[in-house]
Amino acid sequence: MSRQAPTLEDVAREAGVSRATVSRVVNGVRNVDPAIQESVRQAISRTGYAPNQAARSLVTRRTETVALVVSGAGDVSEEEQNAFAARVVTDPFFGRVVSGVVGQLRPRSMHPVLMFAETDEARQDVVTYLRQGSADGALVVSTHADDPLPALLAGAGLPAVLFARPSRPVALSYVDLAHRDGGRLAAEHLLGRGCRRVVTVSGPLDVSASQERLAGFRDTMARHGHAYVPLAQGGFTVDSGMAAMTELLAEHPDVDGVFAANDLMAQGICQVLRERGRRVPHDVAVVGFDDSSVAVTCRPPLTTVRQPVEDMAAAMARLLAEHIGGVRTEPTSIIFDPELVVRESA
Amino acid sequence: MSRQAPTLEDVAREAGVSRATVSRVVNGVRNVDPAIQESVRQAISRTGYAPNQAARSLVTRRTETVALVVSGAGDVSEEEQNAFAARVVTDPFFGRVVSGVVGQLRPRSMHPVLMFAETDEARQDVVTYLRQGSADGALVVSTHADDPLPALLAGAGLPAVLFARPSRPVALSYVDLAHRDGGRLAAEHLLGRGCRRVVTVSGPLDVSASQERLAGFRDTMARHGHAYVPLAQGGFTVDSGMAAMTELLAEHPDVDGVFAANDLMAQGICQVLRERGRRVPHDVAVVGFDDSSVAVTCRPPLTTVRQPVEDMAAAMARLLAEHIGGVRTEPTSIIFDPELVVRESA
């Protein structure tokens, strides 16, 4: 970067028109004479002009940037922060979120800036970041039901869209899945296969999605005469799935069906079952949740309840863009339906 | 956001001082009378002032934002773009990169914006994004050796730091691993265990890291009398590892050692071996590469060559910050040493 970058002024002089006209050409607004348009374009490429985003933002009050925030509850220590980031990013679920979001933002020339807000301070940073106009809005994925961030955002009147309904009502749009129906689908499938001694590994019960999946599952089991379904709580990771299954297996060695609240845990469950000499699905049927990439790579491939994460994330981005653009003003919710995907594990 | 956001002017009026003084307090520069400092601070919290980042950027020419770019080579179709993003983000490797980068950026109050540049157009977008001052610099992770992005960035004189040495020399800083030494470590370990019929699954050979790991491995094997090591090329994914091992096993059923160029493939390899009735490590020893999270969750846990990705990513961020700040002007390279981590698979 040797000399000063060319400005609108330079291009205008080069093309022999006014700043305003160049601006009009660049932004494609109003009718500009095609001949002048062309000469401006040439002047632009001759000077190698690139509009200064800061100057533009200063007057438009738009940055074409949104914050993609993964927020937890409570406080974690300084060094845990990075571990949190690593864990979140590595989760196949997050990959699908990013994929869906980017797919929507790209055609709108918008960009996501990644933020992790697992401490109160970090959450305050997110609010400040938005308040100072560094981003136009936020897409929030909470890892806990009682995440305080949505309320902070709503309180500051900042545009935001949530993944999953917040535990306490907040005046923000969100997308969610009918988790309860997902639990029902899993139960019906296991029952349909003739499973009679079914157990379940739930997600963390402070996450409402976990509660709902479990509730839907248990309700359906109950309605078919299975009043009690043994439960172990997991943490949505492979490890926690293994631990939970080990525990359940000790108490219920005759188990013939398992519902796991996500695929990662289902994978761990399959691993434990195999190590204990149980064949999946012959001896024990396993149903996962999410239909993430591991559902396919898992041995055996998982029968699972599909959550259309990419579509949900895309919807989030779309909603946020509409809120930012002022097209949509009222908080809106979009609930997606789960779908059973039958593979080999059940 | 009901009324207009308060500006410096408002705070100044409220505190009974000039704009400049408030600015100094906000930015903590120069000597300001402690009493005035305090009254300004109070005025700030009373008005709920948050500095406008666009206005600030306009004059400082800094955004405190960096682009975190994952760039491929060649062109992929429109719909493959999202798949690319999903695949990249989900890779545990990327999670570690993000973790390391965020760890460095956070204390500097900088933020990463995520960009995927797997088409020529997308790469051009990255350059434009930086040229218009939307970000102060770029951290580039290339998925292919002949990625054209580094040259574009260097050509435009934009601050950037690369993960891995570019195939053609470019005037940019980079961090890298001594991959060749990593291959050597793997070979020595397998030989030390007494393996005599060793095969290897490499990464894509258009990635220089793959070539180097393979070269280091083969050289060492050759030096110990093993002139020929059967090879199958994989794609750094579990699936490709499985396919490669299936192939190798068909031609070399008596194999007793495998070196995989990353952990994901090693995991696939272990799976195939188990399915074929081979015990790991008893019948076949498997050495992976990376020491990623799957090395621990894999059954059996993987003996692997550790790549300190977090540290490397942190170094990238640090280098970039120095380049942006003008503290460092010459392109610099930092090469990290791999380390063997012995677990159960070999």
Next chain:
DNA sequence: CATCCTCGGGAGAGCGCTCTATCCGGTTCA
């Protein structure tokens, strides 16, 4: 032929901040 539009273009006022030049009042020192 006067009037009213429409269309293409220019002038210029900011957007909210930083930063240099400047000023002011009080001390120090020749």
Next chain:
DNA sequence: TGAACCGGATAGAGCGCTCTCCCGAGGATG
């Protein structure tokens, strides 16, 4: 006592862009 100095604050000039207003030249209209 006056010049030099210095910490501490202000005034004001931009940074590069958008956007509203305005103007002038045609063309349509009555």
